Amino acid sequence: MSTATVNPGSASTWDRVRSFTPPPRYYPILATLALFIGLFGLGGMRYEGFSDPQVLLSLLIDNAFLIVLGVGMTFVILTGGIDLSVGSVVALSTMIAAKTLQMGWSPYASITAVLLTGTVLGLLMGLLIHYFDIQPFIATLAGLFLARGLTYLISVESISISDDTFTQLAFKTVYIGEYYIRWTAIIALATVAIAAFVLARTRFGRTVYAIGGSESSAMLMGLRVAFTKVGVYVISGFCAALAGLLFSLYILSGNSLHAIGMELDAIAAVVIGGTLLTGGRGYVVGSLLGVMVLGIIKTLISFDGTLSSYWIRIITGLLLLAFVVVQRFATRRRS
Amino acid sequence: MTQMTTPPEVVAPPEGERSPVIEMRDISITFGAVRALDRVSLRLFPGEVHALMGENGAGKSTLIKALTGVYTIDAGEVIVEGEPHEFHSPAASQEAGISTVYQEVNLVPNLTVAENMMLGREPRRFGAISVRDMNRRARRTLLHLGVDIDPRSTLDEHPIAIQQLVAIARAVDVEAKVLILDEPTSSLDADEVEKLFTVMRRLRDEGVAIVFVSHFLDQIYEIADRMTILRNGKLVEERMVAQTTQLELVRSMIGRELETLDRLDCEAPKTDAETGVPVLKAIGLGRKNSLEATDLELFEGEVVGIAGLLGSGRTELARLLFGADTADTGELTFRSERRKLRSPRHAIDRKVAFSSEDRKAEGVVGDLTVADNMLLALQASRGWLRPIPQAMRTQLVDDYIAALDIRPADPHALMRNLSGGNQQKVLLARWLITQPEILILDEPTRGIDIGAKAQIQAKVAELAAQGLSVVFISAELEEVLRLSDRLVVMRDRRKIDERVNADVSVRDVLEIIAGEAHPEPQAEPQSEGATHV
Amino acid sequence: MSESSSRAARLLRHPLLWPVLALVVLLLVNVVVNPNFLNVRMQDGHLYGNVIDIMRNSAPVMLVALGMTLVIATRGIDLSVGAIAAIAAAVACTRIIGAGDEAALTTAVMAMTYAVVVCVALGAWNGFLVSVLGIQPIIATLILMVAGRGISMAITDGQITTVNNPFFSDLASGFVLTLPLAFLIAIAVLAFTAVLTRRTALGMLIESVGINPEASRLAGVRSRTIIWTVYAFSGFCAGLAGLVIAANTNSVNANSLGLWIELDAILAVVIGGTSLAGGRFSLMGTFIGALFIATLARTIPNIGIPSDLNYLFKAVVVIAVCLVQSPKARASLRVRRTGPPTSGPAPTPAPAPAPAKAGISS
Structure with a gap:
């Protein structure tokens, strides 16, 4: 047989370490990691204070919401779908949080309301997609309009958040030696960890990959395709709501103009993180790295000072192009 | 078609009067106005390889999908070990011990071998999938089947044959009572087929009932014990393979429609056109896993008929002549111009026309x-x-x-x-x-009513008389014989015979296909299994 | 069957029936709330009124949607049109500012020509990714959707650029023959598209590629050229739309110009009855779809709802239209009615057809 391997156990541990080459499925994520390290090194060489570990921690803090958004988007894209509604759901979440707090709700009730809304929206979109065969992008486009419209329905004006619990939560920091990290970042990392576990070690997670690989095969294998397909949109909706909460902690206001185009950032982060847009391949940790790459480009540009912020979008687009084209050729060769 | 068909003959169950593990009785399925299955029965006994035979549209796939719960049955019943069952989903059928491996590997290419075998029933510890247990179990099952690959490798790293074996491993890992293999060999080479047969024999000896669909007659005679032959959605007969000659089998599969013959009053003028420069000449035209190197000449005003069963390479040849698929080997010459066809456009520019079977x-x-x-x-x-x-x-x-x-x-x-x-x-x-100067017709009369069929045949004859060169492919031998000046017979992806169509009878062609006739010198020698009687 | 009833039946099956009906209902709602809604008055030789405003406001979406119609007909989608519109506006505005005589007619014409050429090139780039590299349309055009606004900002150097050229602003606010110029441009492009697709064979080949790509390939259709053409045309349309939008405010804001116009355009196409699955397209349908969206935008303030809630209604429209077009939703509706529709004189004496069995493929 073509790929017969040595019997595991016959080689010594050292042999295995020495001859270790990562399986091809990890190449994209390693490329992203190398890109991140490269950019970090570049910054460290060019700008004073860039190589400070706190820069890395700040990256996590500043992009906590995007990380969570990327987690939900990863689930959806892994099944071969897409979710355009997440930016609007973030805006809606900030607005629900701000409005309910303004109305005097307890912060916990407010948080519950936000998470519930996002989840239900995700559920509705998932049902439309699976049971009526509506293309994911058009169903989530409806979600985009719906969530944005609901945001305006609640308030056209910006509402600031002054609730004590929220502000405390927003600035709550944990010190690691002389460096600090905010709770929001820890929540984001926890989300990544849970998602990674679900994707790697549960039947639901493996079914997500199976659907992305071949939905008809998954069906013929007797897997729970309907449940899983709807499930990923529920997860994406929940993650968008959670991201919205983190965003409202970050920005301490609810505004219907928040997070316009954020779905594009999330999609870009997922793709740059090595997830195949056609589904089936990718890791949630890659999406975390994708967010970090986008974040560090932002930081580099702000350290530089002479470059304008629009370069972020152009560079993001170029990275997207590079990843999409390379993936295209990689998958074409395989088939 | 009338309802008064003679009841199909059913042979006695094999030795020992065992009871079937699955019995499908009088199954009918209708799609819109089309009756895909008409009171078809199928019996499967433990420890046998049962071949399901039939041409395009015979109803093999539909029957399999009825058994695996993909289609719902309109009439008839499925009895599993004496108990009537109704399957409304693939999952329900799998639970009853029926596992299926389809022609296109129905696994997910992006996951590992072990995962593909275990998806949906992964071993878990404390609620989490235990990758180690999964890999270990997968490896054990694979080794049991004699497949030595790393279960941790991604499925698409392996060739189709291995993927096919992984699919079988998945199917048997559930301790299937019935294993359905739907054209598993269509893209395998000889060594890979042998590997597959080894696995099949092992499973058969363990008491699994295997349904085997293949278009390669040699393979049927090598591996199958019994067979059920379908035609046009109806049961023709059930027979023991050892007691059936290839000629009988081929005849059962193809059948004949005498009405067509009667209606076609326009006899094609048989030309001896093999003079001058051929309009089209193919030398060694071939494509990997699809068609072995084949020669073909086509002269002006000539109808070349291609006879052969489904999977014989007849369609594959037509597609290569038109550039619908690109050839790996060989060359094509149009009159005097040598040309490689990389797309249908190239062929069309050279005045070739192609009507696909699908x-x-x-x-x-x-x-x-x-x-x-x-x-x-x-x-x-x-x-x-x-x-x-x-x-x-x-x-x-x-x-x-x-x-x-x-x-x-x-x-x-x-x-x-x-x-x-x-x-x-x-x-x-x-x-x-x-x-066009060259018209390639792949099964132009399949599935259409008799009237239209006769009209199309007459038109083809008329066109050829006007100087058009035609390649005519059909599963119906009468039709091919009636129309063609020259006859090419194909089997197992290659041309096995070619002769001028003078007094060639259906029986002659059947014998050539069945490998019982002595081919003319230009054909390649026959393989061993073909002389099995 | 009498003559009149068969005509009525044909009318009922007309593909434009539902879009037109929806538009009429929307207008009726307006008239009920405000009986003067449809009034049009003449002033300074121009027509004024809600209807005229709707015409003018519908122009950008209509332009984009015309290009989108052809793209969708080939089974594609173009998400980058908003970004391309922003680039067109940025190119034109910087050109006008950079010209010697900012207010001259030639300046405006040159700048606009230049912008449109750039947009055609960008559209061709999308077409290249889709037809040559074989990247899925939604992914291929996403790239420019992400990068485009950055490019637009790079052209304007991140500033909101204001221009002062009367000819340029006429694009949005000018009148010709008492009607808004913007609307007339859209009509002109509609007519041009109709001629382009229906007087040549482009339309038929587009539909053929969209309906059955493999059959088209075997018939010798050069689908690569076709796909390339429609994306370039979509770029052209998006560019024009960007110019109209910029002319409306005499400025370009790269961040917000044409934001979500791709979504409105897709909506207009879908309302017009062109299926997202590709195939047959209706330019008149798209025209009505764009008018519907503009009318909807006008209706909401007219009936006393804050105009920002527009989105909410659009969401409802998207879902409604998709459900109407979804074969699954239709099938589940049909089961409840009696029997499937008979399809003309097809010679199929189906003996009591069973309920539709999904996914028949042998």
Whole structure:
């Protein structure tokens, strides 16, 4: 047989370490990691204070919401779908949080309301997609309009958040030696960890990959395709709501103009993180790295000072192009 | 078709009077107006390899999908170990111990071998999938089948044959009572087939009932114990393989439709056109896992008929001649110009026309009108900037509607609303409008009513008389024999015989296909298994 | 069957029936709330009124949607049109500012020509990714959707650029023959598209590629050229739309110009009855779809709802239209009615057809 391997156990541990080459499925994520390290090194060489570990921690803090958004988007894209509604759901979440707090709700009730809304929206979109065969992008486009419209329905004006619990939560920091990290970042990392576990070690997670690989095969294998397909949109909706909460902690206001185009950032982060847009391949940790790459480009540009912020979008687009084209050729060769 | 068909003969169960593990009784399935299965029965006994035989449209896939719960049965019953069952989903069928491996590997390419075997039933510890247990169990199952690969490797790193074996490993890992293998060998080479057979024999000896679908007769005679033959959605007969000659088998599968013969009063003038430069000459034309190197010559005004069973390479050859698939080996010469065909465009520019056997997927543009469908190929040649003038459009379309008797005779009717026979006529018109020199027709009369069939046959004969060169492919031997000046017989992806069609009878062709005739010198020697009686 | 009833039946099956009906209902709602809604008055030789405003406001979406119609007909989608519109506006505005005589007619014409050429090139780039590299349309055009606004900002150097050229602003606010110029441009492009697709064979070949790509390939259709053409055309349309939008405010804001116009355009196409699955397209349908969206935008303030809630209604429209077009939703509706529709004189004496069995493929 073509790929017969040595019997595991016959080689010594050292042999295995020495001859270790990562399986091809990890190449994209390693490329992203190398890109991140490269950019970090570049910054460290060019700008004073860039190589400070706190820069890395700040990256996590500043992009906590995007990380969570990327987690939900990863689930959806892994099944071969897409979710355009997440930016609007973030805006809606900030607005629900701000409005309910303004109305005097307890912060916990407010948080519950936000998470519930996002989840239900995700559920509705998932049902439309699976049971009526509506293309994911058009169903989530409806979600985009719906969530944005609901945001305006609640308030056209910006509402600031002054609730004590929220502000405390927003600035709550944990010190690691002389460096600090905010709770929001820890929540984001926890989300990544849970998602990674679900994707790697549960039947639901493996079914997500199976659907992305071949939905008809998954069906013929007797897997729970309907449940899983709807499930990923529920997860994406929940993650968008959670991201919205983190965003409202970050920005301490609810505004219907928040997070316009954020779905594009999330999609870009997922793709740059090595997830195949056609589904089936990718890791949630890659999406975390994708967010970090986008974040560090932002930081580099702000350290530089002479470059304008629009370069972020152009560079993001170029990275997207590079990843999409390379993936295209990689998958074409395989088939 | 009338309801008064003679009851199919059923042979006695194999030795020992064992009871079948599965019995399907009088199964009928209807799709819209089409009766895909008409009171078909199938019995499967433990520890046997049961071949399911039939040509295109015989109902093999439908029967399998009925058994695996993909289609719902309209009438009849499925009895599993004496108990009636109804399967409404693949999952339900799997639970009853029926596992299926389809022709296209129905696994997910992006996951590991072990995962593909275990998806949906992964071993878990504390709620989490235990990758180590999974890999260990997968490896054990694979080794049991004699497959030594790393279960941690990704499925798409392996060749199709290994993927096929992984699919079987998945199927047997559930301790299946019935294993259905739907054309598992269609893309495998000889060594890989042998590997698969080893696994099949092992499973059979363990008491699994295996349903085996293959178009390769040698393979059937090598591995199968019993067979059920279907034709046009009906059961022909159930037989023991060892007691059936290949000739009997082929005849059962192909059958004959005498009505067609009676209706075709236009006898094709048989020409001895093998003089001068051939319009088309193929030397060593081949494609990996699809067609072995094949030679073919086509002269002006000649009809070359290609006879052979499904999977014999007849369609594959046609596609290579048209550039629908690209050839790996060989060369094509059009009159005196040597040309490699990289797309259908190249062939069309050389005045070749091709009507695919898969009318619906590769011919009909359903939402366009009859007129647009007719003019599509001509328009494509002209490019979009040079539309066909309105007067010419009307003229061409009206002419061909009349000439081919297309109904309804409305150029603005939507193509999808036409019957199969009329769609086929429109497709024929599509190509005739381009005024081709070579016309390749792959099963142009399949699944259409007798009237339209006779009309198409007459048209082909008439065109050839006018100087058009035709390659005519059909599963119906009478039709091929009737129309062709020269006959090419194919089997197992290669040309096994070629002869001038003078007094060749259906029986002769059946014998050639069955490997019982002495081929003419130009054909390659026969393989061992073919002389099995 | 009498003559009149068969005519009525044909009318009922007309593909434009539902879009037109929806538009009429929307207008009726307006008239009920405000009886003067449809009034049009003449002033300074121009027509004024809600209807005229709707015409003018519909122009950008209509332009984009015309290009989108052809793209969708080939089974594609173009998400980058908003970004391309922003680039067109940025190019034109910087050109006008950079010209010697900012207010001259030639300046405006040159700048606009230049912008449109750039947009055609960008559209061709999308077409290249889709037809040559074989990247899925939604992914291929996503790239420019992400990068485009950055490019637009790079052209304007991140500033909101204001221009002062009367000819340029006429594009949005000018009148010709008493009607808004913007609307007339859209009509002109509609007419041009109709001629381009229906007088040549482009339309038929587009539909053929969209309905059955494999059959088209075997018939010798050069689908690569076709796909390339429609994306370039979509770029052209998006560019024009960007110019109209910029002319409306005499400025370009790269961040917000044409934001979500791709979504409105897709909506207009879908309302017009062109299926997202590709195939047959209706330019008139798209025209009505764009008018519907503009009318909806006008209706909401007219009936006393804050105009920002527009989105909410659009969401409802998207879902409604998709459900109407979804074969699954239709099938589940049809089961409840009696029997399937008979399809003309098809010679199929189906003996009591069983309920539609999904996914028949042998």
